[in-house]
Amino acid sequence: MQQPLSAIIPTLSNINGLKYLINFLKNNEISIVVVDNKPSTQKQKLCKKNNASYLPQPHNLGFAAAINLGAKQVNTPWMLILNDDIEFMDKSTIDQLITVAKKNHWSAVSPVLQKPSGDVENLGYTILPQGKIKLNYDPEFKNLDGLTAACLLIKTDVFKSLKGFDERFFAYLEDVDLFMRLKKAGYKFGIAQEIKVIHNHMTTSSKMGNFKAKMDLRNWCFLIIKNWDSKTLIKHFIPIILERLRNLLGYLKATHKQHSWKALYIVPKELISITVDLFYFVFKF
Numbered sequence: 001m002q003q004p005l006s007a008i009i010p011t012l013s014n015i016n017g018l019k020y021l022i023n024f025l026k027n028n029e030i031s032i033v034v035v036d037n038k039p040s041t042q043k044q045k046l047c048k049k050n051n052a053s054y055l056p057q058p059h060n061l062g063f064a065a066a067i068n069l070g071a072k073q074v075n076t077p078w079m080l081i082l083n084d085d086i087e088f089m090d091k092s093t094i095d096q097l098i099t100v101a102k103k104n105h106w107s108a109v110s111p112v113l114q115k116p117s118g119d120v121e122n123l124g125y126t127i128l129p130q131g132k133i134k135l136n137y138d139p140e141f142k143n144l145d146g147l148t149a150a151c152l153l154i155k156t157d158v159f160k161s162l163k164g165f166d167e168r169f170f171a172y173l174e175d176v177d178l179f180m181r182l183k184k185a186g187y188k189f190g191i192a193q194e195i196k197v198i199h200n201h202m203t204t205s206s207k208m209g210n211f212k213a214k215m216d217l218r219n220w221c222f223l224i225i226k227n228w229d230s231k232t233l234i235k236h237f238i239p240i241i242l243e244r245l246r247n248l249l250g251y252l253k254a255t256h257k258q259h260s261w262k263a264l265y266i267v268p269k270e271l272i273s274i275t276v277d278l279f280y281f282v283f284k285f
Helices: 015-027 041-049 063-071 093-104 156-161 174-184 211-227 230-235 237-284
Strands: 005-011 031-036 053-056 078-082 086-088 108-114 120-122 125-128 132-135 151-155 189-199
Touching: 005 015, 005 063, 015 031, 015 041, 015 086, 031 041, 031 063, 041 053, 063 156, 078 093, 078 156, 093 108, 093 151, 093 189, 151 156, 174 189, 174 211, 211 237, 230 237
Parallel strands: 005 031, 005 078, 031 053, 108 189
Antiparallel strands: 078 151, 086 189, 108 120, 108 151, 125 132
């Protein structure tokens, strides 16, 4: 019987992870939408063979826009947002997630994300006023600010009512922004403590040099501009600045590690690009 949900998988270069997920979802009779940010004949044939919707893109849309595009194809009550580096430990995982969400009257739920080593990645998180995530590892803690979107089951109508992810984030922290809006709107969410999946974290981004560090610097600025009120900005101004300097230092280290002496001309170019993005963000807000 067709499941009451559809899975959306944005993908770039992790073909093995995509194959695994398509096979798993197909065996569970779940509708699949693949948004391919780096199209290939191999992935197209894979999707066609398994009756998965295939949406090739002429350029890399990023995670946020890819999910939004895939969501337009969804008309089931629930949608499952999946990184292509997720592995399921039980064939009934998705059914269990729906059951837990309904029982708790949650609009969104995530399983426990485990690293390949078996360590827990997090049990949700809280957002600190200086613009920093504090990962939660306490199963009794309930006042979460958000969940990681690597394996996220969410009500389709709720996701669409919030207009999905803010595509200006491109990748990283778009889920933090979504959950800030979700929580502000009064929707409930949580972690399904007994359900676990493996997250082979950064399978794609680990191959992209300083990309994550650059996006962290850029997107924390976006997130604060968009969501912090004036009172919070004034009260925590110095810690906010210090935290952004920490982001900047992380970006500089990552860029130097990737490019060595070439970082001398790459850094100014990328910092100008980030600054332009910030001005565009402010005036388009």
